[in-house]
Amino acid sequence: MLDDRIHALTGYTGLQLQRHHADRLLPPGLTALAEAHQALAGEEADVAYHLGRLHQLSGSEDLAGQALLERLTRVMRHLTDAVTRRDAHLDATAAVLAPLENAAQSRDEGELPDLTAPDFAHLLGLVRGARLHQHVVTQRLSVVTASGTRLPFPALQRLEEAGLVEVDRAHPLHAGQPVALTALGRRTLIGPAPARAARPPSGMPLQAALRR
Incomplete structure (x- = not known):
């Protein structure tokens, strides 16, 4: 099911994904996924409603007449229309999810x-x-590093979407959610640096900084 694939990719349940989307905490790629999943959930609810009505009417003790x-x-x-819409949204959500999974596999x-x-x-x-x-x-929203430097929140979103950092959203935002480099983020820093990229402060070697 898509929910299992979403959880495997993001670490979030469908409900958590929607909550983080409502709080505007998701990077752009996951925002698109959350929006597609939200639309799909609405269509699933519509299917469930009409299916419940069908069960209710078919179990009615009224005599089978023209009105029934x-x-x-x-x-x-x-119900048929709802299933058709649901299936279309299912395909649309899968289409958003697939490239994210491919990118994660490449990483x-x-x-x-x-x-x-x-x-x-x-x-x-x-x-x-x-x-x-x-x-x-x-x-x-603000991102404050251990050294007290503030980073732009959109930059954090880009790095998170690229799989370079992870945010521990088990903690409340007002108390501060820890941000840490992933294994891929650490490997990226050890690799060739882009031109004009900053280096570790105070002459600290990068490998030493990564070990701290």
Whole structure:
């Protein structure tokens, strides 16, 4: 089922994916997946409703007459339309999911992403970890590294979508959600750096920074 594939790819259940989407925490690729999944869930609910109505009418103790047959016919028509819409959304969600799975498989097979120099510098700034916070009043999201530097939230989204960092969303946002490099993120930093990318502060060797 798609929910199993989504969980295998993202680590989120369908409900968690929708919650993170509502909080605007997902990178663009997962945002598109969440929107497709949300539309699919709505069509699934519609199918379940009409199927329940069909069971209700077919189990009715009323005598089979013209009125009952007309209601059954009407419900069957609605159910057929709902199933058709559901299947279309199922295909649409699978179409969004497939390239994300392919990208994840490519990363697992050792291909390193081609980062811009700014994003490489942002990734480097996350070597010692960071926290994603949401201001209680303004609801503004901010990423603060262990050294106190602030990173743009869109940069974090791009790095997360590329599989280079992971955010521990088990923690509440107001308390700060830990951000850490993935194994792929660490391998990417060890590889060739883009031109004009920042290096570790205070002359610290990159390998030493990654071990900290």
